[in-house]
Amino acid sequence: MPLAVIRFVDSLYLFLILFVIFWIIVYAFKKRLEKYNLLVYPFFILWRKKSREYWFPKFSRSKIYKVYEKLAIPLGFLLMIGGIATILYVVIEMLTIKPNQTPTIALRPIIPGVTIGFSQLPYILLAIGVSVAIHEIFHALSATSNNVKVKNGGVLLLGIFPGAFVEPDDNDFNKTTTTARLKIIAAGIVINLILALISLPLSFELPYLPSALSKGIEIVGVVPNSPAYNASISSGDIIYYVNGFRVTTLNQLHLILEKYSNVIITLRLSNGTFHNVSVNIPNHLLGIYVTYYIPDYLLSILTFFTWLFIVNFSLALFNAAPLVITDGGKLLTEALKKIFGENGEKISFYVQSVVLLIFIFAIFLSNRPLG
Template sequence: MNLGLEVFLIGFVLFWIILFLLRKKLENKGFNIYPLFLMWRKSTRAQWFPNFSTSKFYRKFENIAIVLGIISMIGGIVLIYYTLTGLIFHPTTTTARLEPIIPGVTISISYLPYILLALGISVTLHELAHALSSTSNKINVRNGGFILIGIFPGAFVEPDEEEFMKSNLTSKIKIIAAGIAVNLILAGIFFPLATYLPPYLSQGILVESVIPHSAAYNSSISAGDIILSINGIRTTTFSQLSYALDKATNYSILLKTTNGSIITTHAYSASHFLGIYVTYAFPSYLLPILEFFTWMFIINFSLALLNGAPLVITDGGKIFTEILKKINLQYGEKISYGLQAIFLMSLIYAVMLSVST
């Protein structure tokens, strides 16, 4: 176990022990604390930004949100079963995985600040959309607050339950789908920033590791070196690197070494394979920004599909239930919960297979 993970685990355990010991005092301030779960609830304003939430712009957004909510619900179901069938029938070749984010286990601890920041922003905007749509559809908001599960933050708003149940199906779906739509829109915004922006900002190809006894290894290329060009062809993107390698078998490689020196080394590979694992090389000040963009996409896309999927406790589950209740007033709710239980068990099985294969 590395030092960073040890410090994180010690801090994590101490944090929750202190919170649990102080739970009686904190209860007077609206906190509810259980092992690895904290919730703070407070009565909030009944209406949220009424001028904006009743504007033509926001009303158009709500109509779009209904479509995006349905798309996310279907997309979530497809994601679960696409992953599940791939892991069952093609376990060795499928790339589809549904692995949980566990700092220090499935991802590096170094990503944690970006994840928490992206999650905090995404969940807050998600819940704000619920509150705005409640006001837009003339339903008061009674409570709001935040939760903490382990290390992961969350937020919530609670529309007046009686007013919500009396509202029509369209209003209900608008309120529920607004949060899903915000996450899907944010994913759409940050996808190009995370995918297409980095090549334009790259200063070269950073060598992350070198395969022993490969062409790169024999040419003394080391992890941390930056490939600036090959045979005079600039290499700031993966496509440029591939093009340069495919054009020849003898390579004159311009490198920026880990100590900042610019050198030229030579390599030969009849197979056009250098034997390196690479990523983009960015100025140090850009790395946090680009990492944040990446996690904003990952978090929002995951929230849109998994929260959009009908899984009993999700927004997609609420939409699914309201639609089936409208179709079959007597048995729609029972049918909905039965199907959602099947979807949820399928998700759990897909996650278990993702971790074990």
């Protein structure tokens, strides 16, 4: 078995062992944790506390926020349509895709060590925590804006994933107008779209960004018996200068290699030292695989904002879709109740159930072997 596979399997086993040990310890101290308002269930912790009744009333009742709420309602329904359309698109594509063809969109759950690497986990958890907290704050702001008291608030942990919630007072919420209820629900949905748009320019989703932040060209592979191989250039080395020219983009490297048949390359080695190496390239090819070199601190920032974009864009679409437990389901229920009266709630439940089944089917299709 290759060394990389062995390390992956060992990491997965270690994660599972630590995960189980953590939850065994938490469950063992269940009674003690209840003294601190922590309710413990298998793989689930809930902390609930009585919340302030009104959240930042000066801001939430301002003209700017009132405009946001009015825009949030149509945007919420547009995101609902977008979520349903995305689910249907995935199903159609997965049913018609050819063997060994890569799908353009797939719905795959976040499973550490399986669908994502363990190194990405801290960024994902932080992005989820920030996104959900802001989402719930905007529910509370809109409750205040529409004179609906907030009863409780809290945080939760499901498996390894953090969450948050606010609970408007049921009597106030049910007594208010349909428009007010739609505003309270939609405010949380739309803020995730806004967070996605804010985080997009700082994420890897924009292809120009890595080249703009690059400090050099990192070598990630060397072709055997190539000029680079014969000059003892190794994976992990970073190209800083070629023939005295500073190189930070792939285009710069390409232009210099096209111009010369012999180059002197200034490399930063893995131990941090710099080394000059002379390479003869009659065909103007070094024989290396490269990527942009971005300093660790910038890489961490970009990785976080990449996951912040992914998490918020996913929440904006799929939380807006009517899937029984989502805000989109509540939005649809309130709208159909306004149109069909008491029957609207039943109609909404049937619609949500159908969409949920299609969503589960889409996930199943996305994770089946295609070969």
